[in-house]
Amino acid sequence: MRTDRDASRGAGFPPDRRADDRLGDVRIPEATVARLATYLRVCGTLGERGLSTVSSEELAVAAGVNSAKLRKDLSYLGSYGIRGVGYDLATLTEQIARTLGVSVHRSVVLIGLGNLGLALANYGGFGSRGFRIRALIDADPYRVGTTVCGLFVRDIAELDQVVAEENITIAIVTTPASVAQDVCDRVVAAGITSILNFAPVVLAVPSSVDVRKVDLAAELQILSFHESRKSAAVGAGLR
Amino acid sequence: MRTDRDASRGAGFPPDRRADDRLGDVRIPEATVARLATYLRVCGTLGERGLSTVSSEELAVAAGVNSAKLRKDLSYLGSYGIRGVGYDLATLTEQIARTLGVSVHRSVVLIGLGNLGLALANYGGFGSRGFRIRALIDADPYRVGTTVCGLFVRDIAELDQVVAEENITIAIVTTPASVAQDVCDRVVAAGITSILNFAPVVLAVPSSVDVRKVDLAAELQILSFHESRKSAAVGAGLR
DNA sequence: TAGATTGTTAATCGATTAACAATC
DNA sequence: TAGATTGTTAATCGATTAACAATC
Missing domain, CATH: 3.40.50.720 (NAD(P)-binding Rossmann-like Domain)
Known part of the structure; x- marks a missing residue:
């Protein structure tokens, strides 16, 4: 979806990155970056199990996300899947690692x-x-x-x-x-x-x-909040 | 802002909570819950310094967020501020702790x-x-x-x-x-x-x-991603 | 009253997801 | 070709924030 905002930026406003900056020319949403770390770990696990190809559905289940979200996330890295087949694990692992900047230690x-x-x-x-x-x-x-x-x-x-x-x-x-x-x-x-x-x-x-x-402690407090709501629901007669 | 969706829910769809459930009758966004934990800690620090009242601006600066966001977050708990004055620290601390369910251990x-x-x-x-x-x-x-x-x-x-x-x-x-x-x-x-x-x-x-x-490791990888972008920017001629 | 600050509105921005055309 | 799966679209949902009326 191309919005008016995109168009106006392309026309006049300075872009976030230079067009010739291959690694950084696509802006990747923060929420996606955080999930890429999970995908990378899951790819490693699946690779160790001997898999060489995964579908977005399999990878999504293993990572605990919706497969449409996973495909959208991966699409920011480029087009590394094969329609009708899935993703080559080795290629995908390499591309995610490269994007996260952890190809070298x-x-x-x-x-x-x-x-x-x-x-x-x-x-x-x-x-x-x-x-x-x-x-x-x-x-x-x-x-x-x-x-x-x-x-x-x-x-x-x-x-x-x-x-x-x-x-x-x-x-x-x-x-x-x-x-x-x-x-x-x-x-x-x-x-x-x-x-x-x-x-x-x-x-x-x-x-x-x-x-x-x-x-x-903040993580525990967030869990505590939901605990409160669970017991409040019981208290309100939803037993 | 009251949208059509809200209206249709109020009219027919089942509400998330019963109306008589005082603790849980307002749905608090996840992003807000996470920040409440920070506000609670900051309130504790400010209280130790001897403050008894804070403005949303002061609290926002201490918590590292925008003051409009902080006021909106606190508004989900109810109306505990005093216009022209600010928030009573003891009251606010108590209300946040109660909302997070950590009033008792x-x-x-x-x-x-x-x-x-x-x-x-x-x-x-x-x-x-x-x-x-x-x-x-x-x-x-x-x-x-x-x-x-x-x-x-x-x-x-x-x-x-x-x-x-x-x-x-x-x-x-x-x-x-x-x-x-x-x-x-x-x-x-x-x-x-x-x-x-x-x-x-x-x-x-x-x-x-x-x-x-x-x-x-995922936290470090997220930082690594941004490190890559920083050095890519330099490499692209932005030194 | 005058100044200060809250609570809320409404616009904007960003993220999610169902659906499907493209294509292997 | 037929079946499978990607990559993308567009609708929807959720979060952020500037602005300001309400009010202490």
């Missing part, structure tokens, strides 16, 4: 080695999905200099150096809430442009930096 | 005591936000019977009993992906109606059960 720095930080440092699931934790940073002088998962724990003062040396663009922040904004400021100053924040605070960053937040 | 069972499970069991941030982990369950016979954070680690065979005894409705699943669906089936059979899933699998559940998924 990305380097990550993890800051704050409390319970959660240590658990993430030890988590084995990042490597297979495109990420390597290349540096660990903590404020506790007793922890700095020790080795965790084969990596030296460094002081925050070494952040700039480590980010440059290891070509790091993504930081995982698992510090206490009280220091998270300060750590965030240093991380941004060091040149990091993406932050995954586990501290329960809203981080202020320049618009050039992306922040995603994981708030575990 | 909810009991949670945590299943799977690997790195992440142990970290969550030790995490102190749940208590202040309305949740108590009341039971720990693991499959490893060497771990069953030990004490973690003052709780006995139990076998999955005891799930039904523990859920009933402790009045648990929410489960946190931090098992390996390979057993997550099996654990999920048992959890549902035990009467749990909300699941927070950290295993990187799509869980199949009855429609009466809510599942929220936290996929850390």
